[in-house]
Amino acid sequence: MTAKCNSKTVFIARLLKATLNYAFSASIMRKKTFYLIGSVSFICWTVILCYLFIHKPLGKGFKYNEVVIQVENLENELQSQLKANELLLLHLKNIKKQIQETGKDLKKILEDNPDALDLKSDKITINKEDSICVLLLACNRITVKRNLDQLLKYRPDEKSFPLIVSQDCNHRATTNAIMSYGNQLTLIRQPDMSDIPLVGREKKFKGYYKISRHYGWALNQTFHKFNCDTAIIVEDDLDIAPDFFEYFRGLYPILKSDPTLWCVSAWNDNGKEALVANDPTLLHRTDFFPGLGWMLTKDIWLELQTKWPKAFWDDWIRQPAQRKERACIRPEISRTKTFGKIGVSNGLFYEKHLKFIKLNDEFVPFSKRNLTHLLKDNYDVAFLKSVYGSPPVSLQQLLSGSISTNGSVRLTYKTKDSFKKIAKSLGLMEDFKSGVPRIGYRGVVSFMHKHRRVYLAPIAEWKGYDTSWT
Ligand code: UD1
Numbered sequence: 001m002t003a004k005c006n007s008k009t010v011f012i013a014r015l016l017k018a019t020l021n022y023a024f025s026a027s028i029m030r031k032k033t034f035y036l037i038g039s040v041s042f043i044c045w046t047v048i049l050c051y052l053f054i055h056k057p058l059g060k061g062f063k064y065n066e067v068v069i070q071v072e073n074l075e076n077e078l079q080s081q082l083k084a085n086e087l088l089l090l091h092l093k094n095i096k097k098q099i100q101e102t103g104k105d106l107k108k109i110l111e112d113n114p115d116a117l118d119l120k121s122d123k124i125t126i127n128k129e130d131s132i133c134v135l136l137l138a139c140n141r142i143t144v145k146r147n148l149d150q151l152l153k154y155r156p157d158e159k160s161f162p163l164i165v166s167q168d169c170n171h172r173a174t175t176n177a178i179m180s181y182g183n184q185l186t187l188i189r190q191p192d193m194s195d196i197p198l199v200g201r202e203k204k205f206k207g208y209y210k211i212s213r214h215y216g217w218a219l220n221q222t223f224h225k226f227n228c229d230t231a232i233i234v235e236d237d238l239d240i241a242p243d244f245f246e247y248f249r250g251l252y253p254i255l256k257s258d259p260t261l262w263c264v265s266a267w268n269d270n271g272k273e274a275l276v277a278n279d280p281t282l283l284h285r286t287d288f289f290p291g292l293g294w295m296l297t298k299d300i301w302l303e304l305q306t307k308w309p310k311a312f313w314d315d316w317i318r319q320p321a322q323r324k325e326r327a328c329i330r331p332e333i334s335r336t337k338t339f340g341k342i343g344v345s346n347g348l349f350y351e352k353h354l355k356f357i358k359l360n361d362e363f364v365p366f367s368k369r370n371l372t373h374l375l376k377d378n379y380d381v382a383f384l385k386s387v388y389g390s391p392p393v394s395l396q397q398l399l400s401g402s403i404s405t406n407g408s409v410r411l412t413y414k415t416k417d418s419f420k421k422i423a424k425s426l427g428l429m430e431d432f433k434s435g436v437p438r439i440g441y442r443g444v445v446s447f448m449h450k451h452r453r454v455y456l457a458p459i460a461e462w463k464g465y466d467t468s469w470t
């Protein structure tokens with residue numbers, strides 16, 4: 001190969017030389033011709049060089065696999081460099097924030113926390129005391145006072161949880177009710193009161209369009225105008241538990257450090273008294289976005305804001321394109337409860353489910369507890385072991401109470417209809433959103449039945465949610 005290429009080059013070079021010699025020896029050559037030949041020679045030479053460069057022999061020792069490995073190594077190196085840069089940026093942002101908030105200088109901060117700039121540790125220093133904004137969405141119900149009274153009663157202090165009340169609907173009496181709280185909160189008002197033109201069947205969903213418009217605007221205000229880094233979102237018809245703030249405070253570092261989480265919610269969709277354990281410390285992961293008192297970070301908002309939907313924001317957020325297989329944390333016993341029987345959805349589930357949700361009344365000091373068992377790597381192993389290690393039983397056995405073992409048991413569902421049938425007979429919510437059942441995690445719905453933990457689970461070889469299940 002090498003010899004062949006070299007002889008070709010020699011031949012072409014000789015040809016060029018001969019051409020030039022001829023041109024020179026013939027005295028008829030004029031200046032113009034000289035330049036022309038010069039240019040042609042230059043182009044030829046470049047072409048030859050390119051040819052040689054492209055067809056450069058790889059040599060005897062060339063091994064394709066080795067090169068692939070080297071390229072892969074290089075790629076890995078670049079990626080870890082990128083990660084390190086991202087981490088460094090996070091550390092720096094953190095330090096900047098600390099400087100602004102505490103007034104300490106860099107030296108002091110590094111003295112207090114020598115790891116603050118250590119890229120070897122991937123511990124992102126999360127300041128547990130970061131302030132978390134609370135965004136309350138109101139419209140035309142003066143009963144917002146019921147919610148505000150509780151928020152202000154249980155809020156530990158204003159600095160940790162600044163309260164923003166965003167009002168839609170231009171309802172005077174509600175505005176007055178909110179303003180009566182003075183500077184304990186900041187009132188903002190959604191300015192776009194234009195009608196939303198809808199045709200045909202869509203007309204009856206106008207309320208959902210308005211809610212979505214309000215949410216989009218209010219979240220933008222929260223994260224951009226008020227520059228909040230994290231926010232808890234509540235609606236004006238929620239009662240809250242005494243440890244509502246403590247719950248979010250405790251879970252804040254978990255939400256910030258686990259990229260497979262995208263929200264913390266205070267709500268258990270299947271939180272009826274008979275379906276929950278009497279243990280207010282119990283927390284779970286869920287693939288079903290619960291809403292109704294939930295915390296999200298600015299990072300997630302930046303992701304959602306550009307494609308925020310015109311209506312049905314909560315069902316939209318549950319779609320795979322938004323969720324991206326991320327989960328939320330939810331409590332065993334709800335930290336919120338809705339009293340809004342009359343609302344946009346006209347109490348769709350109110351009489352059957354919502355009014356029976358148990359609201360926690362015991363204070364759990366979450367911020368002092370170690371909650372790392374909720375991080376995906378820890379949680380999933382224990383969860384799957386617990387679910388698939390539980391003996392399988394039939395619905396009949398469970399209902400008749402003829403189970404000889406004491407601990408948890410597992411009910412299997414294989415189709416949408418079998419899930420619905422079991423759910424209905426046990427008082428669970430039967431619906432699916434984007435294929436995910438309420439409170440489901442990896443397809444499993446975990447609840448209590450007569451003081452026994454029951455897992456309503458798909459087969460162990462489960463391959464993921466089927467979005468056609470509605
Ligand atoms: C249901 C959900 C709610 C969700 C909404 C949108 C439950 C119990 N509630 O609303 O979490 O956000 O669907 O899919 O599952 N609002 C406005 N502008 C309006 C009307 C209402 O901003 O024109 C506000 C209300 O103040 C309230 C929120 O939107 O904060 C929800 O309104 P509500 O009337 O309570 O509707 P739901 O049927 O409960």
Ligand code: MN
Pocket residue numbers: 235237338340343344
């Ligand atoms: Mn409501």
